[in-house]
Amino acid sequence: MKERLQAWIPKLVLGPSFLLILFFVYGFILYTGYLSVSDSKMLPSYGFVGLENYEKLWKLRHWTSSLNNLAIFGILYIVICSVLGLLLAILLDQKIRAEGVLRPIYLYPMALSFIVTGTAWKWFLDPGMGLEHTMHAWGWESFQFDWIKSRTHAIYVVVIAAVWQSSGFVMAMFLAGLRGVDPDIIRAAEIDGASRARIYRRIIIPMMRPVFLSAFVVLAHLAIKSYDLVVALTGGGPGKATELPATFMYSYTFSRNLMGIGASSAIIMLIMIFSIIVPYLYSELRADKQS
Template identity: 60%
Template sequence: MPVRTAHYGFAERWLPRLVLAPSFVLTLVFLYGFIVWNGYLSFTTSRMLPNYEWAGLAQYITLFENERWWVAVRNLGIFAVLFIGGAMGIGIVLAVLLDQKIRFEGAIRTIYLYPMALSFIVTGTAWKWILNPGLGIEKLMHDWGFTHFTFDWLVNSDMSIYTVVLAGLWQSSGFVMALFLAGLRGVDDSIIKAAQIDGASLPRIYWKIVLPALRPVVFSTLMVLSHIAIKSFDLIMALTGGGPGYSSDLPATFMYSMAFTRGQMGVGAASAMMMLMAVAAIVVPYLYSELRKDGNG
């Protein structure tokens, strides 16, 4: 009996670790291992194939001297500001409206959430058709008799990045709405009723009381949207392909083009490391504040 108990205790202690060990090892090798490998390649003379000859900061100097890289960075700034701000603004407004217990709330919530069920490839392809001057909105308006109507953002190098913003907002606003609606439903109704008794209007209650109470939701949403904005690749490739020219390039598409189509693996690795640093600049302070808060708690 003691021997059986000892075997049971050993299995209970080590079986979960043995089950999780393969996933842990694979994650360690294929995620963090390749991050380290990519970081090393960014300091080498790698071009078409990996070359482990040390080159110092040469690839980063080449990267920062590349005009296309700065176009991608500028586009990322435009896309991030409009995408994150727009998605959060639209999502909060939709969540507040649905929080009023309106009729057909379930159906409306499903309609708003439906785009999130699609991949960015599908979203990009659909919006490519919608915005195509020969197929979509512009042709429809011309067929209706509005012959002077133009909506050629998709083929306009100055406006192409804004088509990506439109598609991204359509995809993610419902997701933001769902997060904030869940947060609103968690706010104590007695606080709102007390404010109403004191004469506060409903917009003032949401602005001064409810939304400040949703600060964790705001930070979480900001984190998710920032991550989506920085790593956006499939939406760009499906919608604009980085064009016209490279006018709608983002760092992710720039990295792919350099590493896999132009034979500049070292420059591509350097751009990937810059993207990693951008993500870390967002994630690390947030994790530090959360861990510090838990430690003080």
């Protein structure tokens, strides 16, 4: 009896949480999927229209524009965060004296919400009160950095703020990977006369492929669902220059009262995330079975 009770206690404790997750996460995913094939507008409606909302969605210029912005933002965000995070991790891996001070400094931005990050960078880059205004006050009248007001460059401002927010987290992932490399392999390479740079390039970095893959999955997921940073920083503007799928979904669902189209865009975002996470989970499970 006691053994049965001990076996059931974890299930009883975790059961309510599991049921809540099942309902509020997966239940609402299914509900959103149904709304995407319904004639819902301002309020949910249950008239079935098939794939009509998806056809309308792909004909909207704002949707294709948001996907183009996501491609620019996602590629730059993932690449720059990965490169910068790796360089910072290699720097800290040299056992420098200030590591205990630098590590929290690099990690601090990740402790902030994207709303705070977006608001801070909006103030910093505003030509009327931020960096450009300060440079003019110091006498550098020719200095100009008004990307946040430019349709062409505004998306790169979002990239800058997002990289500042996430590169420290990526650094922590790479630093953990570097510290996990067997030191005997490094010592053997040094005995053979390999330089430090060559050891990193030929031995250490290739061994960190799982860390690169994990960083890619995390960053891609953050890029696809980016909403609060864009809203706080640019509001999707100027015009629609920084609109991403997440901001498109919100505006069409709650501002334009086209819930069916908004739900269909949410389902496409979900498919994007699944297309990244499912292969990753499959590779991880396959590696576990082989080991």
